[in-house]
Structure formats: structure tokens, C-alpha cells
Amino acid sequence: MKTINIIGSGNVAYHLLRAIEKSTNYKIQNVAVRSLEKPVDFIAADLMVLLEDLKPAAITLISVTDSAIAAVSEKIPYTDSLVVHTSGTTAMDVLNDKNRKGVFYPLQTFSKQKEVLFEEVPLCLEAAEPNDLNELKLLASELSNNVFEITSEQRKSLHVAAVFVSNFTNHLYAIGNEICAANNISFAILKPLIKETADKIRCLSPKDAQTGPAIRGDQKTIDAHEQFLTNPIFKEIYKLITQSIQTNV
Amino acid sequence: MKTINIIGSGNVAYHLLRAIEKSTNYKIQNVAVRSLEKPVDFIAADLMVLLEDLKPAAITLISVTDSAIAAVSEKIPYTDSLVVHTSGTTAMDVLNDKNRKGVFYPLQTFSKQKEVLFEEVPLCLEAAEPNDLNELKLLASELSNNVFEITSEQRKSLHVAAVFVSNFTNHLYAIGNEICAANNISFAILKPLIKETADKIRCLSPKDAQTGPAIRGDQKTIDAHEQFLTNPIFKEIYKLITQSIQTNV
Numbered sequence: 001m002k003t004i005n006i007i008g009s010g011n012v013a014y015h016l017l018r019a020i021e022k023s024t025n026y027k028i029q030n031v032a033v034r035s036l037e038k039p040v041d042f043i044a045a046d047l048m049v050l051l052e053d054l055k056p057a058a059i060t061l062i063s064v065t066d067s068a069i070a071a072v073s074e075k076i077p078y079t080d081s082l083v084v085h086t087s088g089t090t091a092m093d094v095l096n097d098k099n100r101k102g103v104f105y106p107l108q109t110f111s112k113q114k115e116v117l118f119e120e121v122p123l124c125l126e127a128a129e130p131n132d133l134n135e136l137k138l139l140a141s142e143l144s145n146n147v148f149e150i151t152s153e154q155r156k157s158l159h160v161a162a163v164f165v166s167n168f169t170n171h172l173y174a175i176g177n178e179i180c181a182a183n184n185i186s187f188a189i190l191k192p193l194i195k196e197t198a199d200k201i202r203c204l205s206p207k208d209a210q211t212g213p214a215i216r217g218d219q220k221t222i223d224a225h226e227q228f229l230t231n232p233i234f235k236e237i238y239k240l241i242t243q244s245i246q247t248n249v
Numbered sequence: 250m251k252t253i254n255i256i257g258s259g260n261v262a263y264h265l266l267r268a269i270e271k272s273t274n275y276k277i278q279n280v281a282v283r284s285l286e287k288p289v290d291f292i293a294a295d296l297m298v299l300l301e302d303l304k305p306a307a308i309t310l311i312s313v314t315d316s317a318i319a320a321v322s323e324k325i326p327y328t329d330s331l332v333v334h335t336s337g338t339t340a341m342d343v344l345n346d347k348n349r350k351g352v353f354y355p356l357q358t359f360s361k362q363k364e365v366l367f368e369e370v371p372l373c374l375e376a377a378e379p380n381d382l383n384e385l386k387l388l389a390s391e392l393s394n395n396v397f398e399i400t401s402e403q404r405k406s407l408h409v410a411a412v413f414v415s416n417f418t419n420h421l422y423a424i425g426n427e428i429c430a431a432n433n434i435s436f437a438i439l440k441p442l443i444k445e446t447a448d449k450i451r452c453l454s455p456k457d458a459q460t461g462p463a464i465r466g467d468q469k470t471i472d473a474h475e476q477f478l479t480n481p482i483f484k485e486i487y488k489l490i491t492q493s494i495q496t497n498v
Contacts, residue, residue, distance in 0.1 A: 116445060200360065211260070240482070
């Protein structure tokens with residue numbers, strides 16, 4: 001069994017831990033947390049250590065807030081190990097030079113309350129050394145069927161795209177939810193539509209899948225919708241995306 | 250077998266026709282099209298007629314562009330029948346008074362190139378007369394397991410919500426696609442994320458499901474993303490939805 005250290009206890013750390021625990025050739029050696037005073041419910045007590053007490057492992061996964069990655073990697077109390085971060089936006093080279101560098105970015109939206117099929121999660125890998133890339137590929141291919149080599153530059157653009165298709169999309173769901181709630185309609189009535197909209201682009205390009213008043217140029221409906229919306233920022237979003245549908249892509 | 254007339258040959262007409270053809274107690278009597286010179290490939294030749302030649306049926310479904318509904322309903326060559334439209338935004342009372350009025354609104358995104366599980370499509374019903382509402386319920390419950398009574402006022406708000414969660418969401422997918430294409434990344438890598446984002450709100454509220462730099466208040470990442478985006482309208486959408494996540498819902 002190869003050993004893995006995880007540093008962090010957020011959503012990504014949680015799902016990585018779960019996936020690695022289910023693997024056959026890897027085991028979690030330790031999870032480094034900020035304080036042992038505040039136990040983290042999903043981490044077994046005997047796995048938890050402070051960062052300064054972490055012992056070397058085959059791979060160390062840093063899964064903390066982007067802005068803390070550099071400092072955390074500097075505080076790792078060992079050298080010449082393979083240390084990777086899991087961030088979509090952070091360049092590989094912010095990692096401290098005392099260890100070998102890489103990136104292990106799972107391109108998925110993770111919440112602790114929702115299990116995911118980890119074997120479907122795209123894992124975007126990068127490493128400074130070819131041997132280390134192979135190490136990461138071995139781990140990644142045991143956890144997922146979707147493994148990609150992605151440069152720091154590509155990863156940056158992927159992360160922006162991910163914000164649009166996931167974080168922003170979820171916010172549009174939240175707006176739909178608000179509109180339903182304000183009009184005494186169950187949000188459940190929109191769920192088949194949400195599902196089908198996501199499902200459609202499995203076989204159609206988003207361009208071919210586009211429907212609705214904006215792409216039809218149905219100005220009467222657009223005007224009625226804009227008039228209906230009283231929340232000024234929702235109205236602004238309506239106008240802007242309508243304009244974008246009509247002019248872009 | 251009860252008879253159904255459909256007026257129109259667009260995406261909604263296509264999927265309604267397919268669903269009704271599969272039903273056991275209803276059959277398509279005729280489909281009224283604009284011109285018999287231009288055959289519509291999904292309509293059997295012997296079903297197609299011109300509007301002026303349409304004969305009365307148990308239910309007549311008008312599935313044309315919103316702005317044409319009033320005029321089309323006026324040209325129907327019979328009276329005292331149940332005539333309903335399938336529009337999300339149009340009030341029931343735009344239908345001509347010479348027939349009994351109702352609405353049969355399938356809340357789904359329809360494209361001819363993509364089959365849907367019609368039994369999951371929410372059907373939103375309204376009728377001026379209780380007997381007619383029952384007629385519509387009988388048809389609806391044979392086509393779908395999701396049948397709702399929705400007033401014209403509620404339907405209007407539902408349609409606005411649907412534009413956000415479906416048309417606008419699809420446009421965010423299109424933006425993701427553009428960003429990938431511009432950076433030599435396959436759009437396929439985003440598909441598990443799109444799927445999971447839609448799947449998540451089956452068990453979490455959109456508010457609880459929200460992740461990403463905006464909700465985390467990760468200004469460094471937000472700044473980097475805004476700088477990355479060169480398309481001015483994509484940049485504007487990024488700013489506006491980020492602001493909306495941080496201030497609303």
C-alpha cells in the first residue's frame with residue numbers, strides 16, 4: 001500500500017479522503033488539520049495530526065484555501081517528497097521548492113452533504129517531473145476513469161469555464177427557486193427541466209441546444225419578463241444574458 | 250379513442266405529437282400546418298391539413314409562436330370545442346371566445362434532435378370551465394406523471410424561472426464551451442461537472458449547493474478570472490453573477 005497525506009479538511013479534502021479510503025493500493029497515512037482541539041467528524045481521530053507532525057508519504061495532497069497553499073507547502077516538515085495541490089486556479093510553482101511539485105485538480109463541485117461518483121470526476125494532473133506525473137497518474141487512475149494531463153495555463157481557463165457552468169448555473173437555479181417561492185410554486189416543478197437542460201448537452205452542442213425567447217428574438221416575451229422581475233440584479237442578469245445569447249456564441 | 254388536433258409544427262408540437270401517438274386512449278386526428286407544399290418530415294402526410302380544413306376534435310392544441318396564438322385561434326373553423334394553447338407566457342384569455350379555453354403548458358426544453366422522457370415532463374394546466382380542466386387532466390395524466398394546475402399568473406412567473414434555469418443555464422454551458430475551445434481543451438471534461446451541478450439540487454437547496462470563489466469571497470481568484478476573460482460581455486456576466494451570489498439568495 002502506498003501512503004497518502006492530506007492537508008486540509010474542506011469539501012475537496014473530504015471527497016478525496018473518501019475516494020482514497022475505498023481504493024485498493026493507497027491508504028491515508030495522516031490528515032493534517034489546523035487544530036486537534038476541534039475534531040473533524042469525517043476524519044478518524046487516529047489519522048489527525050498537526051502539520052508540523054506530518055511524516056513523509058508517497059504523495060502529499062494540499063487541499064486548503066488557494067491563498068494558503070504557498071505558506072502550507074513551506075511548513076511541511078519534510079523535503080524531497082511529491083507534494084501537490086488540488087486547486088483549479090493556483091499555479092504549480094507556488095508550491096515550495098523543498099519538495100517535488102505537482103497538481104491534482106478534481107474538476108467537480110463538492111459539498112459534504114452530497115456524495116459523488118468519484119470514478120466519474122475528471123482529475124487534471126500536472127507535475128514538474130515525468131516520474132512524478134506517472135505517480136499521480138497511478139493514483140488518479142485508481143480513483144477515476146477520467147484522468148487528464150492539463151498544464152497550469154489550461155487549468156486556469158478550465159477553472160473559469162467551470163465557474164460559469166457550475167457555480168453560476170447553480171446561482172441561476174437559486175434565482176429560479178426565489179421566483180417560485182415568491183409566487184407560491186414548488187421548486188420541484190422546475191427539476192425535470194433542470195435535469196433535461198443538463199442532459200441535452202450530452203448529445204447536442206450548447207449552441208444547438210439553445211431554446212427560449214432570446215434565441216427566438218421574441219421581444220414581446222423578453223419585455224414581459226423584464227417587467228415581471230422586480231429584483232434589480234435579477235433584471236440586470238436577464239438583460240445581459242439575453243443580449244449575450246443574441247450576440248455571442 | 251378521443252381525438253386531438255394539433256396546430257403547429259415546431260419543437261413543442263413535435264414532442265406532443267410523439268407523446269400522444271404513444272398513448273392508448275388518444276389519437277391525433279389532424280395536424281394543421283401553414284402550407285401543404287412544404288411537407289414536415291415528422292408528420293404523416295395523411296394527418297396534415299390546412300387550418301381552414303380542420304374538423305372538430307375533443308381537444309385542439311395550439312402550439313405556435315406566442316404572438317400568433319390569438320389570430321390562429323380566431324381562424325379555427327369550428328366553435329364550442331375545447332381549444333388550448335401550450336405557451337408559458339401567454340394568458341389563457343387571448344384565445345378566441347368562440348371556443349372553450351384552456352392551457353396545456355409542458356414545462357420542458359424541447360429540441361427536435363433530442364428525445365425526452367415525456368412521462369417526466371411537468372404539464373401545467375388551466376381551463377375556464379371545471380369540466381374542461383378535467384378533460385385536460387385526463388389527457389395530461391396519460392402523457393405524464395407530473396401534472397399541475399397552474400393559474401395564468403403563476404404560469405407567467407414559472408416561465409421566467411424556466412428561462413433562468415434552462416435557457417440561461419444553457420448559455421452558460423455555451424460560454425464554458427467557448428472558453429474550452431479557445432484554450433484547446435475538450436468540452437467533454439466539463440460534462441461530469443455539469444451533470445453533478447444539476448444533480449446536486451435534487452437533494453440540496455440551490456443555496457446550500459452553492460460553491461466557488463464568489464460564495465467563498467475569494468477576491469484573488471475573482472480578480473484573476475475577470476482579468477482572464479477578454480470577451481467583454483462574458484466579463485460583465487462574470488461580474489454581475491458574482492455580485493448577485495454575494496448579495497442575493
